Amino acid sequence: MNNIELIATTTFGLEAVAKRELQALGYKDLNVDNGKITFSGTERDIAKTNIWLRTAERVLLKMGEFKAFSFDELFEKTKALPWDEWIPKDANFIVNGKSINSKLYSISDCQRIVEKAVVEKLKTKYKVDWFEKTGAKYTIEVALLKDVATLTIDTSGEGLHKRGYRDRAGDAPIKETLAAAMVLLSFWNKDRVLYDPFCGSGTIPIEAAMIGRNIAPGLDREFASEKWERVDKSFWKEEKREALKCIDNESQLEILGSDTDKRSILRARDNASNLGLEDDIQFFMKDMRDVDLKDNYGVVITNPPYGERMGEIEEVQTLYKDFGLKFKEFKTWSIYVITSNENFESIYDRKADRKRKLYNGKIKVDYYQFYGPRPDKGLK
Numbered sequence: 369m370n371n372i373e374l375i376a377t378t379t380f381g382l383e384a385v386a387k388r389e390l391q392a393l394g395y396k397d398l399n400v401d402n403g404k405i406t407f408s409g410t411e412r413d414i415a416k417t418n419i420w421l422r423t424a425e426r427v428l429l430k431m432g433e434f435k436a437f438s439f440d441e442l443f444e445k446t447k448a449l450p451w452d453e454w455i456p457k458d459a460n461f462i463v464n465g466k467s468i469n470s471k472l473y474s475i476s477d478c479q480r481i482v483e484k485a486v487v488e489k490l491k492t493k494y495k496v497d498w499f500e501k502t503g504a505k506y507t508i509e510v511a512l513l514k515d516v517a518t519l520t521i522d523t524s525g526e527g528l529h530k531r532g533y534r535d536r537a538g539d540a541p542i543k544e545t546l547a548a549a550m551v552l553l554s555f556w557n558k559d560r561v562l563y564d565p566f567c568g569s570g571t572i573p574i575e576a577a578m579i580g581r582n583i584a585p586g587l588d589r590e591f592a593s594e595k596w597e598r599v600d601k602s603f604w605k606e607e608k609r610e611a612l613k614c615i616d617n618e619s620q621l622e623i624l625g626s627d628t629d630k631r632s633i634l635r636a637r638d639n640a641s642n643l644g645l646e647d648d649i650q651f652f653m654k655d656m657r658d659v660d661l662k663d664n665y666g667v668v669i670t671n672p673p674y675g676e677r678m679g680e681i682e683e684v685q686t687l688y689k690d691f692g693l694k695f696k697e698f699k700t701w702s703i704y705v706i707t708s709n710e711n712f713e714s715i716y717d718r719k720a721d722r723k724r725k726l727y728n729g730k731i732k733v734d735y736y737q738f739y740g741p742r743p744d745k746g747l748k
């Protein structure tokens with residue numbers, strides 16, 4: 369198999385987390401940039417990374433990269449790329465585009481030029497004048513940044529946050545990729561209690577359970593490149609078979625999720641059940657102020673209401689204050705909170721040990737991390 373270049377895309381702030389995931393999967397010589405990590409692999413790695421990456425948004429096949437200051441230059445350099453090695457005669461291909469700080473700023477014109485160049489390249493191989501586009505989907509993207517054009521094909525299809533388990537989402541759901549990143553950025557491990565006091569439809573507890581049991585996030589879904597001729601079907605079967613072998617069915621998890629909304633709890637239970645995790649997570653309807661907990665080195669990871677998206681600002685501030693009072697008595701717990709409220713530390717009445725800027729969808733948020741002491745040996 370020939371080496372290819374792949375790009376794992378991420379939302380802003382998660383590049384380092386995705387890089388660590390790739391390193392854990394055995395990839396080296398990673399090139400990290402804003403919102404993406406470029407790495408080398410083979411066709412088999414298209415299957416492996418789509419199945420295993422928890423915090424990446426997509427896996428793209430990098431076809432080429434070059435400077436383009438004119439449409440003629442964009443056309444000729446695009447046409448020179450090996451599209452015919454990947455795209456079959458009946459492929460249903462479309463072209464998306466974006467342009468930032470580039471002379472070629474008209475996205476629609478760039479898309480049209482790239483599509484024309486791809487068609488001309490394919491004509492040289494297939495000797496036809498018309499492509500019916502009835503086969504597998506190939507989404508091409510031309511991305512221009514400071515006059516450098518990067519041409520890719522999306523191997524994922526739907527974004528990698530679409531795990532397949534969340535049939536029902538709440539009013540303000542957090543993306544599965546961000547929830548997984550919050551867990552991976554914390555000090556939680558499968559031997560410690562995890563509690564989400566504002567669990568909504570259960571995304572954070574479910575992602576934690578998947579991490580605790582080492583369940584590959586893409587195990588129960590399909591990807592665009594599964595239907596590509598170039599990517600051997602056996603790669604997908606073998607990688608999914610290996611992922612099944614990696615599941616930890618022995619560990620005992622203690623994960624809790626509460627919410628005051630009955631519908632959210634019912635959604636959360638259904639979502640966990642879709643993965644067979646209903647015995648690993650206890651979802652219950654209760655105000656976090658009234659939840660009984662032990663001071664046993666537990667970990668809170670949560671995405672509370674922000675004020676701008678649900679509820680009144682004053683109510684949210686009262687909630688944050690009571691949240692701080694609640695966990696002041698639990699000296700051994702570590703607390704991780706994501707919110708867009710820039711005054712969270714003063715309302716919570718504690719300075720964060722670390723604060724990380726992230727994005728929840730289009731909302732700029734901070735991930736506040738309050739560290740508890742290390743657990744004593746023999747304790748969770």
